[in-house]
Amino acid sequence: MEKNLYDAPAAKLRVLKILGGSNLLKKLSVMGIYEGSLIEKKLGYKEGPVIVKVKNSEVAIGHSMSLKIIVKEEK
Amino acid sequence: MKIILTGNPNVGKSVVFSKLCGYEAISSNYSGTTVDILIGKAKIGNCDCEIIDVPGVYSFEGESVAEKVASSIIKKGDYDLIINILDANSLERNLLFALELLSLRKPTIFLVNKYDIARNRGINIDFEKLSKILNVAVIPIIATIGWGFDVLENEIKNFSFKNKNYVSDVSIPPNTLDKWKMIGQIISKVEKIEHKHPTFLEKLEVLTTTPSMAIPFGIIVIIASFWIVRFIGEGLINNFFDPIFNNYYYPLIDKFRNLISSDLLKNIIFGKNPVAMEGFGIITTGIYVSFVVVLPYVFSFYIVLGFLEDIGYLPRLAVILDRFSHKIGLHGYSGIPLIMGLGCKVPGIFSLRILDSNRDKIIAASLMLLIAPCIPQTAMIISVLSKYSIIYTFLFFLYLFAVGIITSFILNKILKGSSSDLFIEIPPYHIPVLKNMLFKLKIRIIQFLKDAVPAVIGGIFLINILDILGFIERISLFFAPFFKNIFSLPPEISSIIAIGFLKKDVSITFLVPFNLSLIELMVSSFFLVTYLPCLASMMVLRKEIGNKNSFYVMCINFVVSLIFTFLFSILLKFFGV
Secondary structure, X not given: OEEEOOOOOOOEEEEEEEOOOHHHHHHHHHOOXXXXXXXXXXXXXXXXXEEEEEOOEXXXXXXXXXXXXXXXXXX | OEXXXXXXXXXXXXXXXXXXXXXXXXXXXXXXXXXXXXEEEEEEOOEEEEEEEOOOOOOOOOOOXXXXXXXXXXXXXXXXXXXXXXXXXXXXXXXXXXXXXXXXXXXXXXXXXXXXXXXXXXXXXOHHHHHHHHOOEEEEOEHHHOEOHHHHHHHHHHHHOOOOOOOOOOOOOOOHHHHHHHHHHHHHHHEEEOOOOOOHHHHHHHHOOOHHHHHHHHHHHHHHHHHHHHHHHHHXXXXXXXXXXXXXXXXXXXXXXXXXXXXXXXXXXXXXXXOOOOOOOOOOHHHHHXXXXXXXXXXXXXXXXXXXXXXXXXXXXXXXXXXXXXXOOOOHHHHHHHHHHHHOHHHHHHHHXXXXXXXXXXXXXXXXXXXXXXXXHHHHHHHHHOOOOHHHHHHHXXXXXXXXXXXXXXXXXXXXXXXXXXXXXXOOOOOOOHHHHHHHHHHHHHHHHHHHHHHHHHHHHHHHHHHHOOHHHHHHHHHHHHHHHOOOOOHHHHHHHHHHOOOHHHHHHHOHHHOOOHHHHHHHHHHHHHOOXXXXXXXXXXXXXXXXXXXXXXXXXXXXXXHHHHXXXXXXXXXXX
16 A cells, blocks of 8 residues: 555555655665665654665655655565 | 775764874865865875875765765866775665766775674675676775774785776666666675674664654753763863963963063953953963863863764764754754754854755754853853742743744744755664774864864954954943843943853853842843853854854844843743742
């Protein structure tokens, strides 16, 4: 089921879509987050940042940015 | 031979740097920015090398100031060899920048650092295979203990005798997504991750990022840091710097006082009266403020900050503070200058450079100057109000805090744009290396001495000139009726306020002889705390965020201070204090 990263459960996730301009896409892709990439959500703060593991390193993503990343749980 | 050190942030670049250059290095500012670059000299084999520590970068596409500076240095090509450092724990992520570097076709060596930590965490890397695939020398190292550096030295020797090719010819796709594909294939061939029981540090990482535990832990860390800064800072002042100044320095320079015949010159150099803090002499008050009042706090502050930085806690603190910070127009990282400003504004202002946008800097600077009286000021306010019920002290700080929050809330609405979103790497914890911490401390103290001390002394000189020209007296006469009518304060204290920004903590004690009532004391203290930053922070602010922005910040401060001082006096009277 499609969800944004903020609402998604703490699990392995596949990035389906990133709702943002080219700057955001660039910023995220440099850290390894792009359409099709596999990430693992570790935890999220209520109305705060989400921490994900990507390419074997951990990254904190701010609240409004996390709403723009659409993911699907990877079984 | 000129060598540049490159790599992602948090890969241990500065440790490699100090291992190569020893602990002698100079920090120099990259012109037009607030980015500082370390340059050192090393003798490797028979070869004299100049080594340049380039700021950490995730990619040439990066947008931050540090990343732009790094990209421009690397792309300029004005060097002989690139040593790129990768973190064995996040090799995959690190390879993106590594591939970007290889596509420049410059002589390159890769160092894969933190080999020991990666092994403990179950990460196995086939370095030989990686080297073959990328056609570049790949050396595993443990920078903290110097393991692997002999291999590096050999490679550098080989390079200088030109008996091996160091320019990779592997074809690299130009766009980022294709690079990630290539990296995926490389990783599947060279890296195996086996499951291991989490190490102690890994358990601590989980504990201090899980919200329910992280927030109380964060509060404890902040309070403890604050207490340690104060303990070390005050200890140094009372037991070391102040006695040295009063018992040795002052009596010594006082002997030279009579060598100068001109009274005017004597006043400027030695001050009008023999009390070090009041005379405003360049070599009395100037030296006292720089070395006895500010330096000990800068020193203790950087010890604590360096420790939190090296262990890897600051990004976690930024995560915890993020939600609250966004409400007042900042992101989590801005909490850090703010917390620093509680100790002493000078290091707080220095740390504004971790923020990228001007907007963030203006809001954080205004908030810091309003909300966070430095430790000496806080101590003075507490002591001045101590003869009244503790409720008033509490009320005072509560009001100060509320004013800060309201102001940045309003600034957030007024200033164009919105606060940038947090997007940072959360590095694994590391046990700090003492030698490295001391090295960083030294660099920072030298920077403070270079930046802040001349500024303070210059400022005191300026005050003297203004005083001689009768300017200060005029200002205080001009404001006297204003104090009387608007703030209901005795007009005499305007003279204290006119020069109060020089030494804000001391100026609060100057209020005592006027026998002010409780309301007058609270109102005038509030004004003294907020109306202007102290001389040292004013000078550092100008240097750090530029003339225009610091002018804005000081105007914001002054206007907010006038409005809320007025409001404070009305509120206090209304509630019949």
